[in-house]
Amino acid sequence: MNSKRINITFVILAAVVMAGVAYGVNYLWDKRFGPTAASAADCTLAQELIDKAQNPPTDTAQAEQWEQQIRQIRYTRLENDGISTEVGRYVHWSMVRATGDPMRPPAGTLEEITELAVGHCEDSGVDLRVPKIVF
Incomplete structure (x- = not known):
């Protein structure tokens, strides 16, 4: 049972890290390739x-x-x-x-x-x- 908790914790942690990476990549992509700021x-x-x-x-x-x-x-x-x-x-x-x-x-x-x-x-x-x- 203890190894099951470790696996679940690892999966949750990996999902949080992946979501953070995806958000950061999307933010940087938009800044580099997104619309430019018009006055x-x-x-x-x-x-x-x-x-x-x-x-x-x-x-x-x-x-x-x-x-x-x-x-x-x-x-x-x-x-x-x-x-x-x-x-x-x-x-x-x-x-x-x-x-x-x-x-x-x-x-x-x-x-x-x-x-x-x-x-x-x-x-x-x-x-x-x-x-x-x-x-």
Whole structure:
């Protein structure tokens, strides 16, 4: 019976150590490869661009010009490349939906855009709201 208690104690101890290691690895992975921290100014502008993306033109030529204008704002005013990229991806798919283009994003892409955009703004003090794009 004594060896059974030792085995159970060992298993519990090993599980606690493994959980701690997994937590530490996940924390370090997120710090190294996770979303970069965008400023409050970048996140505020990102929200404005996401809001603007709710009503893209339905005409293909106008929509491409509209997307180009937003791209120019992103490239000249957003300092954080990560949030700029996610805003650009969101704007693009919003335009694709509005123009009736048959192209569709790969499964999980729109959720990934939202997750990463929100992650970039997590510590900025700006509560980024990214409406879902439905095809």
